[in-house]
Amino acid sequence: MVRRSRARAALLSPPPGRRYTRSWSRARGAGEMIRDEFANLVARALASAQAAGDLPAFAAPEIDLQHPQRPEHGDYSANLPLRIQSLVRMRAVDVAAAIQRHLPPHEAxxxxxxxPPGFLNLYLAPGWVASQAEAIARDGDGYATGDRGGGERVQVEYVSANPTGPLHVGNGRGAAIGSTLANVLRARGDEVEEEYYINDAGTQVAIFARTLYARYQQIFGRDAPIPENGYPGEYITGIARRIRDEEGDRYLRPEGQEPDPGLGERGIELMLEEIRRDLEAIGVRYSNWYSERALQAEGGPYHTVLERLRDRGHVVEREGAVWFASSEVGEEKDNVLIRSDGVPTYFATDIAYHFDKLVTRGFDRSIDIWGADHQGHVSRLKTAMRALDASPEALDVxxxxxxxxxRGDRIVPLSKRAGELVTLADVVEEVGPDATRFFFLLPSAGSAMxxxxxxxxxxxEExxxxYVQYAHARIRGILDRAREAGLSAAGADAALLVHGAxxxxxxxLLLLPEVLETVARELAPHHLPHYAQELAQAFHVFYTQCRVVDEEQPELSRARLxxxxxxxxxxxxxxxLMSITAPDRM
RNA sequence: GCCCUCGUAGCUCAGUGGACAGAGCAGCGGACUUCUAAUCCGCGGGUCGCAGGUUCGAAUCCUGCCGAGGGUGCCA
Structure with missing residues (x-):
């Protein structure tokens, strides 16, 4: 895996008076990225080589440090000489040598x-590496946390499925991605809120209410048909039955009459309870549930924002509908805001919702996790934000x-066929919350899974x-064993950690801050389970090669503890960070 | 038709401008009197969808084509 660090040479003149010593005791948080420090060194070497006339003057590019695939190429590698060779009209190896000569000393x-052909490869000092075991252990849960993020107020919105049915497997993927991203951003120092947007208004909810009333009547023996485009799922009968059990026939009206709106509302409430429960089962807990109906209330964001759009001349009326004149501001076509039947579209309420996030509630950044079927929505929503003078760059999707x-080779159809699994809750019940989350997180969001x-x-073992959890359980086992033997890490000399494993x-271990940085920058949580596997593997190898509890060698035991x-x-x-448990035994 | 995403080992997927392309699983062969063998070690396995182009260097960027999924003015 190749990760990079960027530092601008121009910004990196060394702080006056600060000396870089060879001492390994200089206080530094273990979460600080050594990669950044090395990038810093290279930037300073470049500047100093230029000052000395060993390299010509030119605008310093970003320093990218990578982890070479082969260990003999070092721990970090700079390809800068190759990238600038034509710019400076020198052979890349000579550029590399010039930088090498000016590289300031660093403890690590x-x-x-x-x-050849012109890489500058950097090798970590084994003694420094060993000392980091102590630094990380000392930082404990504070390792790789804190001030590395932008310290921004960030909102992550995910799942937000219609409360008209139980969550399906796809919603689970969104939940895993969204909550993990929120965890990582928070760990890095952002102030993060997680929100579920409840689509409790609009056509789908109306259809749900009518279907529910039909089922409700059926329970009381009426021959009420499921409405056209209604929800065929059995779960609605379950809800109807529950309302009957709790509140009797109070929602029953004379045949042929419109249903009591209270029934639909109660149904949505119960559905939301179930959704909340299913999400909690996989470790998802929201800071806020935001109601679309509240959004549309008199004097609420929907009316304010529509007016604002209108004031700015972005609204036209045509064919009985109200349109966002988006083709005038860079979109391919106009989009309907209010349908000819007077009902606002999902697009219109979503504009209001996102304006509310970015402007009214003042989040620095809003991150939405959407299924790919909403892809066409991204561009026009950003365009709408721009039209409202809300920064579209603050909105990430x-x-x-x-x-x-x-199931093995067999594809499970997501239709509502009896006996087949379709809901997220069913999957979680069958495979467990930890495995469910891990599998959802493994592939990058962009690839179908x-x-x-x-x-x-x-x-x-498959x-x-x-594999990852077992590594944790194994460590607990050894720690227990050490305690029985009266051994602990107190007073350990980390310098003894010289074994290859x-x-x-x-x-x-030193990679964690870099992984979190990558996850946050790319909004790509899939790096986390991959890292977890690499880390577990490094531990398992260590376990087989290095005996920890050894009463013959108490010093080495302490260092390994x-x-x-x-x-x-x-x-x-x-x-x-993935909301997966770390078991003490398995 | 147009737009977006994807196409990498038998399977599931990483890698998206650098050095002989990686992991897990599956296959084959080894390692438990020793802190958990849910582990470790070794072996085999790839025209990176295809064809051009840009570059010192392309799985990665550009163009075209093929294939899969999604979207495409009153669904969400």
Whole structure:
């Protein structure tokens, strides 16, 4: 996996009076990214080489540091010489050598090597690596947290499924992506709110209410047909039955009359209760539930925003409908705001909703997690924000592709066929919340995913979630064992961690801040489960190669217990950010 | 028709301008008197959909084509 760090050379003259010493005791949070420090060093070396006339003057580009795929190429690698060789009319290896000569010393840097065709490879000092086990263990749950984010007020909105039926598998994917993203942004120092937008107004809700009334009447023996385009699902009968059990026949009206609006409202309430319960089962808890009906209330955002659009001349009336004249502001076509029957479209209320987020409630940033079927909506919504002088850049939309449910080779149709699983709750019940979340998070949002129930359910080596959790449980086991033997990490000398497996493990631990940075920058939570697997693997290898509890070697045991403390913290944190449990035994 | 996303090992997927393209699973062969073998070690496996182009360098960027999914003025 290649990750990069960017630093602008121009901004990076060393702070006056600050000396870089070889001492490993200089106070620094373990969460600070060593990659950034190295990028910093390269930027300073470049500037100093230019000042000394070893390199010509030119506008310094961004310094990208990468993790080479092959360990012999170092821990970090700069390709800057290759990128600027034609600009400076020099051979890349000579550029690399010039930078190398001017590289300031750094406690973590053992060596920098020039490698053809012009890479500058940086090698971490093993002693510094070992010392980081202690720094990470000391930081504990505070590792890789805090002030690294922008400190912005961010709102993440996800799922927001119509409260007219139970959540399906696709909603689960949105839930996993949205809540994990929120967790990561919060960990990095943003002030994050998670919100569910309740579509409790509009046509779908009206159809739901009519279907519910039909089912309700059927319970009382009436021959009431499901309305045209009504919801065929059995679950509505369940709701009708529950309302009958709790409130009797109070919603029953003489045959042929319109249903009592109170019945539909009660139905939506019950549906929302179920949705909330299903989401809580996979560790999702919202800070706010926002009602579309409230949005549309007299004097509410919908009316204010529509007026504002109108005032700015973006609204036209045509063919009995009210349109957003979006073709005049860069869109391919106009879009309907109010249909000819007087009912506002989803688009119109969504404009109001997002204006409310960005302007009225003043979030610095709004991140929406949508299924790919809403893709066409992104551009026109941003255009609407621009037309309202709300910053479209403050609105990010993460689109995730759809989910195919499978059992081994067999595709499970998402139709409502009896006996087949369709709801999120069914999946969670069958495979468990941890595996459900892990599998949803594994593929990047942009790729369509197969959710294999058989694999997710399997409690064996084939299932990556247990591989990761097992690493945590194993560490707990060793820690227990150490306590029985009277050993602890107190007074440990981290410098003893020189074994290859120990060094590899610490290097993985050092990656967490970079992974979180990538997740936050790309809004791509799938890096987290991949990292979790890499980390678990580094631990399992360590476990097989390095005995921890060894009463013959108490010093080494203490050092390794320190490493285990650090590893356990990082593993638990990584799992926690995905809202997956870190078990003490399995 | 047009727009968006995707196409990488048998399967599920990472990698999206750098060095001989990676992981897990599946397959084959090894390792438990030792802190949990839900583990570890080794082996085999890829014209990165196809064809051009840009670049010192392309799975990655551009163009065209093929294939899958989604969208496309009064569904959400």
């Amino acid at each position: 840097l053992a060596e920098a090597r020039v490698a 993460v689109l995730y592709q759809l989910v195919t449910l499978r 197969d959710f294999d129930l058989e694999l997710a359910k399997r409690r064996s 299932n990556p979630v247990y 120990e060094q590899t493990l610490v290097r993985k 320190l490493l285990l403390d650090a590893t356990r913290v990082v593993l638990a944190r990584t799992l926690g």
